[in-house]
Amino acid sequence: MGAERVAIGQEALANRLARHAQDGSLAHALLLTGVPGRGGLALTLALAKHLHCQTSDAAPCGTCPACQQHDQLQHPDLHFTFPVAKPAGKDKALSIDQLEVWRELLMEKGPHIDMVDLRERMALGNKQPYISVHEAQDIQRRLSLTAHAGGGKVQVIYGAQSMRIDTANKLLKLLEEPPKKTLFVLLADNTEALLATILSRTQIIPVPPISAEAIRQQLQAEGGAAEAISDAVALCDGDLAEARRLMLSDAADEFEMYVEWMRTCYARDGRKAAGMADRFHDLGREAQKQFLAYALHMVRQCIVGNYGAKGAVRLRAAEQGFAKKFAAFIHHGNVIDMQSILERAAREVAGNVYGRTVFLDLSMRMMELLHRPK
């Protein structure tokens, strides 16, 4: 687990945080922004270990009792809050009830986990996890107790964008009058879903995408096949959680659906497009997002192929056959608009617009674009 915990590709930021930890210049509340697969949690765990280490100020020693407790995610002053759903028969949704699941997942997969991993592990189905106001009360209670050892407490709030408004307001009070020797680390995809008052109380630290090279090396170290690694690196956008998922899937389902959808749009088959919109709808939000990202990738690859940069085309073998035939219908007269309608659809899906509506609208636009003259 030790090596897994390293902030892959984020060494510069890790060093910066370590320097702050060493000279005591950390703000009392940090907000790390960026999708979880970039490693915000890995950075947080490294920082907490550093703060709690009993023998060294320069870097965690790795051998003292505190470091060992950290390696098992069992340090008594390291607290986790993350989005959960209310279990059947309970009246509160609390992450402490899922703490074992959380630890198990992290021990197994390392800290580059995202909500897709967490939802799957908690077997949430279609339930949307969130951080409830009870959670904020729980944090308050926990932080009012004395820290077990030197180094103070670290309260991690993962998926902070899932805080309900009453949760955020309650947390705000804690951030305004922070308990002594407590470091809050909030992790969120971006700042958009957070209250301005929360933002103003935290030091915002953007976590950049991991470089392609660092992801490639990591996937190689994990024993991936060369071709699958190239695909994953090209598609993951600096997100290691996404890269690992791509390594597991050969995108066969998405490819099939993409081919069927493009053919339907090309044939201007409105009835079939409506049926497909229903199917997309039923897939759920995560799969919809993944499909749109895939469609965007395919459209871009067709254009790369058309403009002669064959060597730059990043397609799996089965995809190349289709792309070769279909590339003729994607050209400089429609590609920009195609990208923008796919990107817009992805934003709408992320923003909770009804899936059926998004895909129906998208299909109608795609029909028009596919028949636009070169």
Ligand SMILES: [Zn+2]
């Ligand atoms: Zn130590």
